[in-house]
Amino acid sequence: MKYSLAPMEGITGYVYRNVHHSFFPESMSSYYTPFLNANQTLTFTNKEKRDVSPENNAALKAAGVNVIPQILTRRVEEFVWAVKELTMMGYGEVNLNLGCPAPTVVNKGKGAGFLKDPDDLDEFLNAVFEALHNVNVRISLKTRIGMYAVDEMDELMKVYNRYPVSELIIHPRVRQDFYRNHADLDAFGRAFAESHMPVVYNGDVTTPENADVLMKRFPELQAMMIGRGLVGNPALVREITGGKPLTQTEFKAFLQGLWDAYEENMESDMNVICKMKELWIYMGTMYEESERYVRKIQKAQTKSEYKSSVLNLMGACRFKTEMHVTETGM
Ligand SMILES: Cc1cc2nc3c(=O)[nH]c(=O)nc-3n(C[C@H](O)[C@H](O)[C@H](O)COP(=O)(O)O)c2cc1C
Incomplete structure (x- = not known):
């Protein structure tokens, strides 16, 4: 495949x-x-x-x-x-x-x-x-x-x-x-x-x-x-393909990698924050019951607000390391 x-x-x-x-x-x-x-x-x-x-x-x-x-x-x-x-x-x-x-x-x-x-x-x-x-x-x-x-x-x-x-x-x-x-x-x-x-x-x-x-x-x-x-x-x-599930440590490093690369390629922090917010619409699924915390991330207007809202989510929600149950009915 x-x-x-x-x-x-x-x-x-x-x-x-x-x-x-x-x-x-x-x-x-x-x-x-x-x-x-x-x-x-x-x-x-x-x-x-x-x-x-x-x-x-x-x-x-x-x-x-x-x-x-x-x-x-x-x-x-x-x-x-x-x-x-x-x-x-x-x-x-x-x-x-x-x-x-x-x-x-x-x-x-x-x-x-x-x-x-x-x-x-x-x-x-x-x-x-x-x-x-x-x-x-x-x-x-x-x-x-x-x-x-x-x-x-x-x-x-x-x-x-x-x-x-x-x-x-x-x-x-x-x-x-x-x-x-x-x-x-x-x-x-x-x-x-x-x-x-x-x-x-x-x-x-x-x-x-x-x-x-x-x-x-x-x-x-x-x-x-x-x-x-x-x-x-x-x-x-x-x-x-049978490899190990994503760990939160890897996920954090990936997030940092994205932040750094966008920062290098974009003119302002706000542009980087907008990119990261778009990703969080999907990445929120890595955490249990994260909807409320993802909404907070969507409201961040500065780098420090963004970072603290991400840390809040990580502190409050459990990272899904287990394979999750299908929701699509496939
Ligand atoms: C935010 C967003 C942007 C998309 N942009 C494109 C695009 O530029 N070209 C395209 O063919 N499909 C685009 N799609 C559709 C996706 O490529 C894909 O066909 C769709 O999301 C279904 O696959 P998935 O369930 O694996 O996401 C977009 C979908 C989303 C949600």
Whole structure:
């Protein structure tokens, strides 16, 4: 089984990827960047450029870990431009986002919004693969199973199966679910069975137990992408693969590593605090009954408030070293 870190806008940027890899070097085969918004100006923003710049990803590359940039667009020329740019920087794979549920994205027919127009998607992929046929790059897709209803996936699979897609990452929710409800394993199973290309499972893997349920149910599955569960427990893949559970000492060192790396890369403490607060939305799950304390962390406005609210949480809540019971019903 190969494991990858899901793209998460605002979270899985190069600082997080590098720190995660330095603390848990054995666990991941790939890290996906949050989406880069290819647009009509055919330029990346400075933040996007920093995220994919070869020097900011050199340590991962040197360790043989794939960094896979993800693009959000529905226009052929923008996607082809972005893929060529990224190929020139040395990337061997580029991923297309077909899952973002945000209204501002979906209303423009991008992300999950592209899924409601399978004919347009077909034309898009046809033109993209034709334009890139002599470019040495793999194109993978990250898709939800539909915009409104799971049965849309049948038509989408017919479209995907027409193209030399290197990997199909399936997050088995429809757009209307956003992140509510549960990943639909029946729908995933149907799409997996139909797929002509390698499939990666994504959605709601938060414990070694529910990863195990998934592997038992789909013994042919060879790759899993994990987002929130891994940001919550950075050693999750180590645990899934039989390694030791995260200790609080390791977790504290990881937190310090993140703080130091963000501090080096950001202009103010407040920016660092904002980053750490976003992570705590997920990392709070490492502590029992931590909700109240995580809310306090979310209110911190200064470095000392942040540090004292984290210490309060650590003093008051028990660190979960035991494997936790599945909550997703998998
Ligand atoms: C805060 C946040 C940001 C996300 N950003 C992206 C993104 O940039 N690109 C993308 O394809 N998916 C994005 N996702 C979706 C995740 O990659 C993943 O598909 C989803 O969280 C389900 O997997 P999980 O249950 O393992 O987290 C985001 C999800 C969250 C919660």
